[in-house]
Amino acid sequence: MAVLSAMSLTLEVPDLDVGIKFYTDAGLVATVEGDVAHLRCDGQDRDSVLLLGGFPQKRLHHISLRADDLDGIAAAVPSAGGTLVAAPEGFEDNGLWVEDPNGMLIHLSEHPSDPELTAAETPFAINAPGHVVRSRRSAMLPQRQYPPAKPLRLGHILVFSPDVMGSVEFFTTALGMGLADHAQDVIAFTCATKNSDHHVVAFAKSPGVGFHHVSFQVHDPDEVGRGGRALLAKSQRGDWGFGRHTIGSNFFHYIQDPWGSWFEYFSDMDHIDDHSLWTPTNYGMEDSLASWGPEVPKDFVHNYEVDREGSFARA
Template sequence: MTQRSSQPVLATAQPARHPSPTVRAQALAHLIFERPDIDKAERFLLDFGLRLARRDADCLYLRGTGSAPYCYRIEKSDEARFVGFGLTLASRSDLERLAQLPGASTIEPLSTPGGGERVRLSDPSGFLVEAIHGQQPVEAMPHRAPLPFNAVDEEPRINATQRPPIEPPEIIKLGHVVLEVADYQATCAWYTEHFGFIPSDVQVLPDGSPAVTFMRLDLGDTPADHHTLAIAQGFMAAYSHSAYQVVDADAVGMGQRVLRERGWKHAWGIGRHILGSQIFDYWQDPWGDKHEHYCDGDLFTADQPTGVHEVSPEAMSQWGQRMPKSFTKPVMNPAAVRALLRNLRRSPDLTLRKLITLARMFG
């Protein structure tokens, strides 16, 4: 693959764009979580800035202000768990092609908001992927315009003040999801081969092996978010975080004020990322899962080459608080310890040396 930087060099085959993917996904449609307490989950997400789309007896759907009928689904369960996510396709023939893949479901009708049809697949790390087509958009909700900014060379705001409303920020859309996996090579290859994801930037360890891949949708000449899916080398399959776009930096800051005043737990921010350039702020839901407000992200067309960069805590942000060690610290319960030992024996991507290197870098 073409690279935007000459150093360092990837030592392994993945990630790389696929020359002829099965389909090309068009959008990240929704996330799927299981929660033992739907009411508590709803309180956090409404404070975070999502809107209620529909509530059933054992399922909750939330949306942003955009035209997507929902972007967040919570199913009632005894345990808290991230299940997977949905990807929107361009045509029904895309669904038919995916339905032919090993392990894929048949084409199924949807009763979720917006309707349509889906094919269910499981990626190499065990996450559910719902490929959907025919979902009908809903009417977008109004949201406030970005606040006019008085810059040094342009001052549009005269005889007027800045007073953003003191309320949860208006989330426009679900932007991206980040996963940790043991089987890094196979999982990256699966998404590039079957959904046409393009690696925007790759972070590598000192030996050249990839540790994090930021992947965008292939929308041709239409600009796409720097990453819709990111995959990080870990010792087990796990949800890292998801991100939600707001209108401007004041919305990010107001989100921090509101969530802090309402007693939710802060994770990291405010700052600006290096890869993707987003102004960000991260918060934890009642089960410790991280959710990010962001604005001002990079947009790439399909012809933008892949960048390769050294991984380090300093490579995570341009300014703001250094990424805290708690941000990447895994929960080491008995199930996680068993997964660690099992995957060290089984996964070709996971070695004790790699785990030690990552632990030294990120505490």
Template sequence: MLRVKGLLHYGLQVPSLDRGADFYSAFGLETAERGNAVVIRCDGREQDQTVLTEGPVKRLHHVAFAVDTDSLPEWQRHLEGLDMKLLDPPADVPGGLWFRDHEGNLVNLRDEGIAPWRDFGTTDAQDSNVGDRVRRIDQARWLTATEKTRPQRLGHMLIFSTDVSASEAFYTRTLGLRLSDRIVGGPVFMNSGPGDHHVFGFVPAEHPGLHHSSWMVSDIDQIARGAQDMASVGYTKGWGLGRHTLGSNLFHYIQDPWGSWIEYSSDMDCITENWQPNDWADLPAAIWSPEAPADFITNQEEKPA
């Protein structure tokens, strides 16, 4: 069965490209103009992670997944065998195969390799002193803990869905994503094979949209420093610090200018083909954290006409 290699990037339509660029830059990412779009990348990593286009309202524009090199003809046959209608690429994001999922979300398959992580050198997780396991000697950790937050890569994203079971089935059948875990009556988390516990998933809602994107950073200092820096420029509404249940990652969320969330994340569970998914009942989103904002799972995108 064909399976995508991972999440490449997502596209957002936003009312102001300047405001979008300022927000993502404050988050610690690199921004650049490309034609009529603004492209977001991680510092030192040659891969688009977000593409902003301008429009009257904010909405999720598309989601792009990586597939094996030279495999697009095979993917085209696969999609056509599922009676998927292939579409012309948008002018601002050429290349690959394009189609809409069962809820109208635009999906892009690209035969691009996933860029390697930027080399950070020794991280806090590697040189922590815990109990009698001493790895850092004659070094003052606080001197490096003050470095500006620079996300390493886009880790995952969750989108709103009117039927999370139908969405899980669609992306399993169409893209080969696999279930990681689900909360009964709540979110569904999916993976693209060995690696992060989840790269994609769904949150129940009355109409589609972006819930959040999650960006991997090296350690808890990078999460806390990022949250502090975002608050200093006016982005004070958030949720964190905490540790999630499913995925186990440390997190801090910040609400973006349009009502979605963006997450600093670190220490995600790594799974293999041996991972067994579970259905969890009444599972909290975090094992410890402050209380989540009341509108954390509210879809603030306009309902499509």
């Protein structure tokens, strides 16, 4: 009984074309069927983001997770405070549909694992004192020789929760995940218990449920930086990065989407091969967001889905 990885994120949005442009500018590939946009990483056979058009405001519809032993999860959900529900209108009644104690909708399915990613032809290498690994070649090509950033896979999803540690309790008890780390009761990170990124689903404190960001892996920190700057130039919205997190250790660049939530490029995430051998840390708030990076935007952890008065309208 366990969640194995993140599969996809589904959002209700007011303007499908605007959303398609943002996510394709970020490097995803789009297929549109009526009022639904399917967005996936190039070369993958499954969606990573679904946009449902025609709604008055951006809102989290559900998250999808790959899991095994769905019968075991179904048995554990009610006693952990969740609810087994029917598939929402327009979605197949496959796998397992669950509402967590805060009303967030989760789809779990026994989808096959993604193929292993192929390493870059020239791996990222850093010359350090006493450790020279790159000789007689430049680390950097001329700018024009780099292709646009291309997300390789969806790594994790961060959602808002009115009860962060309560959400952790549900995801660990009912869905078989593990607590990786947290910062007080303000932000927490859960992982799969075997061969997992440091976090698969994370939670940030807010008055209600909502979507904060979706994060995609790219090859190396240079691509994080290049991709972030290029998407920012196209979106003309807010950003946070380039920087490095303390919790998870990954390099990051976040770009604000058309509705005030965020898209993250990441590289070099901590790996948890066996959660039973990992000791979660309760970090201080000074380490909750970054080890280093630029100043955090004032609305970086603002949940526009519950703040109707302050709905996002930045040009």
